[in-house]
Amino acid sequence: MSGKSASEVPKTLTYLLIAVLVLQLVLIGLVASTTSSLAAIEERLRSVEEGTRTLTAALRDVGKSLETLGANFTARIAAIEERLKPVTPLEFRMAGWWPWPYSGNPYAPGGVGVLYWFGFETFVYFIPGNQTYIPRLAEEWKLEGAKLTVRLRRTSWNDGRPVTADDVVTSVYMAQALWSWPYEIKSATKVDDRTVVIEFEEPPGPALLTSIMTSPFVSFAPYSIYGKWLERAKEVATLGRRIWLMRRAGQTVPEELQKEYDEKFAALRDEVTAFNPLKDLGIVVSNGLYYLASVEYDKMVLKLNRGHWQAASASATTVIIYRWTSNEAVWALLMAGEIDASHPATPKDLTEQILSVGPNMRMQVVSDLAETPAVVFNFRNPLFRDINLRKALILSLDRSKVRDITFWFQPPYEYAHGVLLSFQDVWLSRDLLNRLTKWSYDRARAESVLKAADYTKGPDGIWRTPDGKPVKFTLSAYAPYSDWVLAAKEIARQWKEFGFDVEVTLIPEGMLGPTLSAGQFDATIEFGSAWWGLGHPYAGYSRIYEGWVGTISGIVELGLNTAEYDTPWGKLKPMDLVRALALEKDPAKQKELVEKLAFITNEYLFYLPIVEKGLQIFYSESRWAGWPAPNDPLWTLCPGGIERVYVVLLGSGALKPAGG
Template structure:
């Protein structure tokens, strides 16, 4: 029944989208029995002619074509569809709790970062900084800033801005990410105008990869350097920064609850340093409405790309059918780019029977991931065996544990094997087909579901049906907001689907570190940061060794990864389900050069700070060649 209801709801959504698109440009036969005047539009340099045609009882099929540009301004404008409105468009303080960074566009086009991490290629790209170097004991990190960088008001970007930003974060624990900075950084000193030294609280050879404590962005956003001359006399928690001053290639010219408009800076420092000018003169981050409205706008060439989570695959297929200039990461299934945060099932390791690895493995064997992909994700993703994205940069690590994956097939559907494991820990099946313990207690699982997440609701419908069919009683608990958060952190659940970020090899393993373990009833540090109560000191010791090893020592880290995964796969503290799909189509009517599966030069994510590189391109660290950057269509 759950599966049927989910399928019916999906069909209804498709019908609404198809009808809306059809109302805009449907290929519908019609009979014309009168003389009609048909204006024929041609290019601007040719005069408009009028053709008079008499048609009697003839079937006419109207083939929809993309609308012509309204004016030349559209040719220079990039329109991005937001997933929601902004409550207070006057508050653009990037460090104030609750203020949207990506939903306004400010961390994409106003602010910039020392380095950018291209997760697609594995590159670490210098930007506001040119280089970094650790001390021999990894307790200091020296950074060389790029000379010639200026703020949008013309002031020079210098080491004083870096020191001021960190002094402010260390002195104001209420600022976003300040708590993470205080874990790692003791102080920051200016050596001169373009050299700074980070004094660290402990050996930290991975600080340059920690976006929450250092201005290097891979996934989403990171620590943002503030202009001292603007912020030094302001309260960092209450200052609204309505007209944000940044080093980025654009400046904000208008902000409302539904739209943020940015104009290109002719004085952007990057033009002087690299002789590059971002192609769009104007960028609009705008909320145009729900899925149907976004679909119509994309089909009509009114927007160029939407944020994640807006369009279903059915809508995308209809849009692509009607507008051949709209493309996805792949133009055939699965369509989606893989987000760096896979979706495993968190399993509470402190609650019986899930505190036994046999029960967790039985759960894994009883889950048909292919069915979840087909029914809940509409074929837009692939099953997962682990907690990392299938990126090329991760492949050497995956290859190194091929022997373990053969021994521990963590993505395999094998109900018979699952039954054997349940029987091995004393469970039997009753006459009604349901599992019971030796004491006669039914095997029951409390399944928390984010009530306002379409993704989680769809997955839960399929997964609950599968487990019920296998004889496990499922108690679905849809929750939201603070109630959901408190329930997860206190460990009052058995299973919960959740994203595991940031997708890096070490960082995702560290989420399972015993140092984050707390007893049931106490609040865990965060959802994926061991709210599932895994506690293995041997595993944690290996992860700690990885954390103290330079990330440049790949050979050692791969060996440590193998040792850690031998324990992780044996115990399976969480159950891998699927890779995370990001359905983010792009329109090539006005702009070309978007990253895609056929040209995967970057991540196609307009809500991350790395989107600036999609706009501008960048210098490849190894070759020195300029890579990418969108450009006007046909050029």
């Protein structure tokens, strides 16, 4: 045995048992603690798992949002890149004319030029081809007897001001005061900002009503600019109308009244025509689809009027107009592809050349509703007051040869009755035509007429008047119009050959109006009867007997329009017939009046018509598509203002960029 005593063994065992017990207790506590911790861990794991699921869903939503944001961002970047790309301006290019220096005053000599139709609205456009109206400034209108009520569109001037009845009223009185037209209007009154009432002296016929409704004169004088002259304009217009009414009634105008009118008219005219909007205001205020943005001698730029009612649908934001210095210049622009459309009178060979420049060039031909070339006499020169000389002049002229070098595709004239040849069968009966003198080319007959009137031919081959003076005069033509120049040279050649001493004089660019209105010519190439805007003979006879031709020729000044002339219906005065035609509503009675005017015009030869002008409209489809079909009546709106057709096509959006 070892060296321990028996009593020490139990003590050791006791310590051992105690240690085992303590260890057991520790282990039991440890297990309990571990079990508790494991439960907590398990709970936390469940919480983490739930959080993970929530986070996963949230991340999925974030992913979708990021995907959407990315797509939007990509689209926005693409849009920005598109906007940053170089953009070709939506430009429509053409040729036109304007006075120079340019003022933008419609009442000044030369007016506003090509801005006339682009910049100033009419109440309506009238389409002769289908006898329909296109509403413009007039949203609606109603004629009740002599009272015309017009409701204006909501539209603006290019300076931002709304167009109101005040503007129309001012424009009417300014026209009456400065142009002595339209005196048929008795008054113009504002009802409210968008309603104006125009009262006529008598209920107007279709011709007079249409001439008022289709002229942009109702937009020429915004009240904000011209209102300062309104009261004086009313005074001058009232005096002028009094004189007009007295003369129409065959009354003598008192000298004091005439003097008062002349003085007040001259003072107002001088003050208004001296006004230069472009210089004095820095802007030409207008209410049309396009306004003047800049102008130089050789180029005018128009911009879209954002306040215009068609601004949202307009397909061109800019109109570029190159100066029409001559037909030759326009031919060059067409062949170079620099312009989208134009209408120069063009000989046959050049027509073929222009049409061959590319597959996209087209030509549309319509009547210009006017006669040109025509010879207009200055009756202030006593030479032309002799009807026998006028008869000899037309009989000695082979008009078909003049036609051949100008409007070669049109039929020749036989008469001089003032009704356009294309409408002759509509307005003139066969019975009337049989009564009229045919002025066919016949030099033997011309010589017989002169000899019967005591004209003689001198040893130099020149015809002399009964008092022994040579028949000598000049024939003027506007230099930029090549067709007029060619016509003048051919006419002068023929008359010289017959024995008249005739020389051609060219009127410089920009001087046509001033030269002719001052009476500084003997005879001139001009438009004769012109039915622009109406497609009705009233327009032509009004032009001859009281309008432009009547004014420049001295017909008005010398009272030739109010003189009595022998006719199959007795003695008649041309102006009585013109005024009756303006008011007549019955088609049959209109025709009777037209036949009487046709007889006087043909037999007394107030001018010499050569041919009815055919309008050659060249247009290119290279930059713009959507031109009207060849048989579209819209083409008949071209005569007297082709820019109206461009306004309709561009404003409606019918013309669109090619390939767009």
